[in-house]
Amino acid sequence: MKALVLAGGRGTRLRPLTHTSAKQLVPVANKPVLFYGLEAIRDAGITSVGIVVGDTGPEISAAVGDGSRFGLEVTYIPQEAPLGLAHCVLIAREFLADEPFVMYLGDNFLVDGITDLVDAFRESAHDAQILLTKVDEPQFYGVAELGPDGAILRLEEKPENPRSDLAIVGVYTFSPAIHEAVRAITPSARGELEITDAITWLIDNGHRVHSHLVSGYWKDTGRLQDILECNRIVLETxxxxxxxxxxxxxxxxxxxxxxxxxxxxxxxxxxxxxxxxxxxxxxxxxxxxxxxxxxxxxxxxxxxxxxxxxxxxxxxxxxxxxxxxxxxxxxxxxxxxxxxxxxxxxxxxxxxxxx
Missing domain, CATH: 2.160.10.10 (Hexapeptide repeat proteins)
Structure with a gap:
């Protein structure tokens, strides 16, 4: 199993800091957010990692190096522009080959890591497994509607009337079936290949798409208040x-x-x-x-x-x-x-x- 870490993006919500620095390298308790994700991937037993980088690629590669400090083997995959999460899968096709993989957004912060998610996927026959967490205001997130067995029935992006309070966390596991899905979809209204569209394609075409609930603390560190809260959580430990x-x-x-x-x-x-x-x-x-x-x-x-x-x-x-x-x-x-x-x-x- 491999990992695909997404470390592109412009970090607009943390400007002006991210005019000159990658948002994934903002430190929590004096350690970059990205490093926590790489350590979580290693702890889940994955050693081959592709990192998708954009304009801040040189800064990311200078910080991470070849990955040996984390016990990883890192391959860098340049993305010419932020064209969507599914586009990252598309351009990583050669690296991913025909292996299952975990896709991890590099500015996500999970205190308890991803070992449970990866283990559950390895033991299943699912083609996709999506990490979810309960939120108070689901209308501001991508939201999943589940069947009684935990299968994902439908995904909605920032719905006015959410069908559940389960928000999509930026960690996914996929079988090689996702490669057909990302080739089959077209860009959204904002000009990006959306991973939610690719997952919906999997559901509509009879593939097994399941949910996995976050067992501990999760934050998207894209805003000031969120990264300060992550800092607080880590410092308490x-x-x-x-x-x-x-x-x-x-x-x-x-x-x-x-x-x-x-x-x-x-x-x-x-x-x-x-x-x-x-x-x-x-x-x-x-x-x-x-x-x-x-x-x-x-x-x-x-x-x-x-x-x-x-x-x-x-x-x-x-x-x-x-x-x-x-x-x-x-x-x-x-x-x-x-x-x-x-x-x-x-x-x-x-x-x-x-x-």
């Missing part, structure tokens, strides 16, 4: 690990990781929180639910419920919260009334705030 330097004037409480080379001086770190390698925190308060990348400087700052990427400077800002800060960003204080600030800032930016 970390074990304390102090490898950097903490002076006697500082207080560390809860689940806190301080990476090698990091220094904490006259500060409070309230876990769960992660401080990256060679980051300096002085006269500051960090956390809870905060991850700080490597090579950052935080001085006279207060940060909570935030993700700060590498090589940032946060200085003189006392109430930075619910924020995602890109690489090489400077956030500093200017004279004026103090206040609370919420930011989503792209790479290589400078922001001056009243604080």
């Amino acid at each position: 970390i074990e304390p690990d102090i490898r950097g330097s903490v002076d006697g004037l500082s207080t560390i409480t809860g689940r806190v990781v301080i990476s090698p080379g990091a220094t904490v001086e006259n500060s409070v770190i309230h876990g769960p929180a992660v401080i990256g390698a060679h980051t300096r925190v002085s006269d500051s308060r960090v956390g809870p639910f905060t991850s700080v990348g490597k090579g950052c400087v935080l001085e006279d700052a207060g940060v909570e419920y935030a993700i700060i990427l590498d090589d940032c400077v946060i200085s003189g800002v006392s109430e930075l919260t619910h924020s995602l800060i890109g690489r090489n960003v400077e956030v500093t204080r200017t004279p004026g009334a103090p206040g609370t600030h919420q930011l989503m800032v792209g790479d290589h930016s400078k922001v001056r705030l009243r604080s």
Whole structure:
């Protein structure tokens, strides 16, 4: 069995960060979202992985390499434009050959991985198996209607009147039958080959299409609030690990990781929180639910419920919260009334705030 990981797409909902960075590489607890998916694929016993890449392909390949760090063998498959999920299957035909495979959207986040899904598919005679989860507002998702035995009867994309509360998660397993389906469909109104159309073709042509429910936490990390929530969930599971330097004037409480080379001086770190390698925190308060990348400087700052990427400077800002800060960003204080600030800032930016 192989895996097809989709790591193209433009990440429009996370702009301006994704103008200069792949959305799949935004870190959760200082590890790119994509890496969690690759580890889940490995843990499910799959080692041959094709990664479909677009404009950010060089950045993805630089981060993942040949896959050996994950115990994988990675093949990169360029996609000329974001022409749909079924188009990804179409262009990956040579890589996939005639093997069954799991298709995994690289910006999805599943705490419990995909081993149960893959095992269930291997033991079945299904031609497709779709991961589903219950949601409160199914009208904003692709929705599946199931028969009494769990077979998928119908798929609808963002229906006004949903037939169920089961949303389609971005993980699928397919037999080679899907290749005929993606060749048989035509582009949708938005000019893309839709995987839901291909799955519908399978159903209409008598193929076995079944459901599998998510057993744990799932998020699509395409929005700021979702990736901050994923960060919170992962940070709640970390074990304390102090490898950097903490002076006697500082207080560390809860689940806190301080990476090698990091220094904490006259500060409070309230876990769960992660401080990256060679980051300096002085006269500051960090956390809870905060991850700080490597090579950052935080001085006279207060940060909570935030993700700060590498090589940032946060200085003189006392109430930075619910924020995602890109690489090489400077956030500093200017004279004026103090206040609370919420930011989503792209790479290589400078922001001056009243604080």
